[in-house]
Amino acid sequence: MTKPxxxxxxxxxxxxAGFTAKxxxxxxxxxxxxxxxxxxxxxxxxxxxxxxxxxxxxGVYHDMGKDEKxxxxxxxxxxxxxxxxxxxxxxxxxxxxxxx
Amino acid sequence: MAKRIGMEVSIAVxxxxxxxxxxxxxxxxxxxxxxxxxxLSELVADGHLDxxxxxxxxxxxxxxxxxxxxxxxxxxFTATSSQGLxxxxxxxxxxxxxxxxxxxxxxxRALSAPINIWNDHSDIMSVRDAGWICLFAENGQEAVxxxxxxxRIAEDPAVSLPVSMNIDGFTLSHFIEPILIPEQAEVxxxxxxxxxxxxxxxxxxxxxxxxxxxxxxxxxxxxxxDVLWASKAVVVKAFDEFNKVFGRQYNVVESxxxxxxxxxxxxxxxxxxTAMTAVDEMRDQGKKVGLVxxxxxxxxxxxxxLAAVSKAKNLxxxxxxxxxGCSTGPVGLEVKSLFYQSNEKPNTSNYIxxxxxxxxxxxxxxxxxxxxxxxxxxxxxxYVGVYE
Numbered sequence: 001m002t003k004p005x006x007x008x009x010x011x012x013x014x015x016x017a018g019f020t021a022k023x024x025x026x027x028x029x030x031x032x033x034x035x036x037x038x039x040x041x042x043x044x045x046x047x048x049x050x051x052x053x054x055x056x057x058x059g060v061y062h063d064m065g066k067d068e069k070x071x072x073x074x075x076x077x078x079x080x081x082x083x084x085x086x087x088x089x090x091x092x093x094x095x096x097x098x099x100x
Numbered sequence: 101m102a103k104r105i106g107m108e109v110s111i112a113v114x115x116x117x118x119x120x121x122x123x124x125x126x127x128x129x130x131x132x133x134x135x136x137x138x139x140l141s142e143l144v145a146d147g148h149l150d151x152x153x154x155x156x157x158x159x160x161x162x163x164x165x166x167x168x169x170x171x172x173x174x175x176x177f178t179a180t181s182s183q184g185l186x187x188x189x190x191x192x193x194x195x196x197x198x199x200x201x202x203x204x205x206x207x208x209r210a211l212s213a214p215i216n217i218w219n220d221h222s223d224i225m226s227v228r229d230a231g232w233i234c235l236f237a238e239n240g241q242e243a244v245x246x247x248x249x250x251x252r253i254a255e256d257p258a259v260s261l262p263v264s265m266n267i268d269g270f271t272l273s274h275f276i277e278p279i280l281i282p283e284q285a286e287v288x289x290x291x292x293x294x295x296x297x298x299x300x301x302x303x304x305x306x307x308x309x310x311x312x313x314x315x316x317x318x319x320x321x322x323x324x325x326d327v328l329w330a331s332k333a334v335v336v337k338a339f340d341e342f343n344k345v346f347g348r349q350y351n352v353v354e355s356x357x358x359x360x361x362x363x364x365x366x367x368x369x370x371x372x373x374t375a376m377t378a379v380d381e382m383r384d385q386g387k388k389v390g391l392v393x394x395x396x397x398x399x400x401x402x403x404x405x406l407a408a409v410s411k412a413k414n415l416x417x418x419x420x421x422x423x424x425g426c427s428t429g430p431v432g433l434e435v436k437s438l439f440y441q442s443n444e445k446p447n448t449s450n451y452i453x454x455x456x457x458x459x460x461x462x463x464x465x466x467x468x469x470x471x472x473x474x475x476x477x478x479x480x481x482x483y484v485g486v487y488e
Contacts (some may be wrong), residue, residue, distance in 0.1 A: 009315045012323045017260070018199035018298045019320050020306040 031058075035080030037095040039073050045092035046070050052084035052093060102280045102346075109240040110135035110273045112281065113179075113205055113265075116247040118149045119287040123174035123294075126154035126165035130184040131217045132269035133207040137179050159184040163191035163202075170200035170262075171308055173301075175251065175294040178202065181269055182209035185223045189230075195262045196231030197324045198308050199298060201254035202262040204232070205247065207273040208369070208420075210456040218457020219269040221369065221420035224397075225430045231324050233263040233331055234398040236368040240277030243267045245348060248282070252291050252338045259331045260297040261324075266397075268370040270457065282346060290345040329399050350395065353404040357383060358390030363473040364409050364446070366392045366435060367418035371453070371460045378465035389469050394431070402438055409435075415446035416472035419481065422452045427480040449477030453484045 039052075048069040053061040060078040061071040073084070085093040107115070114136050117125070125144070127137035143149040152169070156162045162178050170176040180188060185206060195202055208223055210216040224234065233253060237243040243265070250263040267273055300306065312320050335352060343349040356376050358364050365375055372393045382389045392408045394401070409415050417436070419429025428436065432450030439445045449472050454460040464484055471477050 010319055012319045012326065015316065015319055015323050017323075018308060019197055019310055019312065019323075020298060020308050021310055023305050023307070025307075 030076045031079055032074075032076045035075075035078060036098055037080045037082065038075060038078065038098055039080070039082070039084050039093045040096045041070060041073075042092045042094070043070055045090045047090055047092075049089060051087045051089060055083050055087045057081065057083060102282050102286065104278050104280045106276050107240070107279050107281070108135060108274065108276050109243050109267065109279070110207070111139050112240055112244045112277075112279045113247050113267070114139035114143065115281055116244045117177050117203075118143050119282060119284060120175065120177075120248060120251045120291055122149070122151050122177045124152045124154065124166070124169035124176045125178065126156050126162045126169065126176070127178045128156055128159050128162050128180070128184060130159070130181045132209055132219075132273045133179045133181040133184070133205065135273065136205055136207070140177075159187040160191060163188040163195070166202045166204075167191060167195050167198060167200050170195075170202050170296075171198065171298065171300050173294070173296040173299045175255070176200075176202045177205070179205040179207070181207045182211055182217075182223045185227060186211060189227055192227050192230040192232065194309065196328065197320055199260040199324075199327070200262060201251075201260050201294075201296075203247070203250045203254055204262065204264045206264050206266045207269040208266055209269040216456040217269075219271050219420075220455045220457070221266075222455075224264065224266055225421040225423075228398065228430060231261070231328055232398060233259070233261055233328065233335070234266060234396070235263065236266045236395055236397055237272065238370055238372045238393065238395075240272065240275065240279045241348075242350070243272060244279055244281065245342065245346070245350065248287060248291060249335075249338050249342055249350070252341070253331065253335050255294050255296075256331075256334045256338070257295070257297050259327065259334050261327060261331060266369065271370050286345055290342060332396070332399050332401060335396055351404070352394075352396035352401040353408050354393045354395060355408050356391040356393070358392050358408060358412070360388060361390030361412055362388040363414040363416065363469055364390050364392050364412040365416045365418060365465060365468060365472075366394070366405075366409060366431070368394045368397060368431065369420065371418070371420075374460060374462055375465050378462040378469075381462060382466060382469060387469065389473075400434060405435060406438055406442060406444075409446060410439075410442065410444040412446045414472045414477075415448045416468045416477075417448060417450045418468070419450060419452050420454050422455065422481065422483070429481050432481060447472070447475070447477070450481040451484050452481050458485065
């Protein structure tokens, strides 16, 4: 059996004693590959209201600033829950099937 | 020089916890353990012990508090029995993996039903797989000594695991025995201040109690198992160091008149005192019988048990707990399995005695000896003295 090469695997001797973790270490654990659908933004419809940014339960949206005027999803961590698409008042976000 | 005084064993255990300069006690009273934590609450309230005493609302909370306080770097103690231990179950499995060195005194008592407050080993056996180091004391002196040793073993940086110190409910917890209460200076020499291997510290924050996905759950359990097995060497070292300071040598397995014995009785806990008297009486009649007692139950001292009993022709294994739906009690199961790969195999038989506080007498041991050495022992465990 070949072991999948994701960060969560750890050898017995490499685990921290007491199964502890340093703050921010979940950044190393990329959960984007759990996703079956991804949010795709139509920037023509986007009014830069920030609903996607505030509603996202995983904090994957980044504010691109007042020049760009939109929020960008980080696909390394987005699990594809679709809350952003549901809450978007302009229906600017479409959940699109991931192709493998 | 330590003084030998008459003291109830529960009170003596509490005095040992005080001598260990314990920082936190989180406990809920339950018979027959109550006197331990009751006396500790008095010691704290009267200013004799500078500790935080947390009177929690349940044993589940007691163990939860203990995990938190130990992780915060406090020397931590609690005590329970029976239903209380059962209610702790969820947290008992968490403490070893988090490597929090808590000391838990258990005044062993039967589990319901029927409701029964008296002594057997069903409580500890129901949580035997949780990953705790388990010690069984035989008498009051040993209860005090094992309490002190438990802190030293638990807090050793190579171990950093919780320890349960088992005393038989009532037959130990409520008896007044002559006990040498150590001097504070001796205890301080034996037991250094607690230097936690892990510590919750806002200056160097860590998270504990994390999710372990399928990719690392197996590894975290194996890592804890490795540490538990390795702790035996620390237990042996702690017992040797104890002897250097207090002049009492303990071993993980004890033998009594077993060297040339054809039939050996193997057991744990306070009934060993009765068994020794029975062995003496049978020896006086020329019977080649001996006694072996397991003091360290987890990690199971396999080599020491085999060395102590393998030469015997017959081995009678005593259990204070019956596994319903299984033909053998827990001690019987584990010791019998040691012989599977061994060339030296005594004729083993398994006896369930003393459930729910039923007295275990010298005559019971004589009956067990006769049965074990007769070649007539049954293959399934035998409930000794059951009325049917």
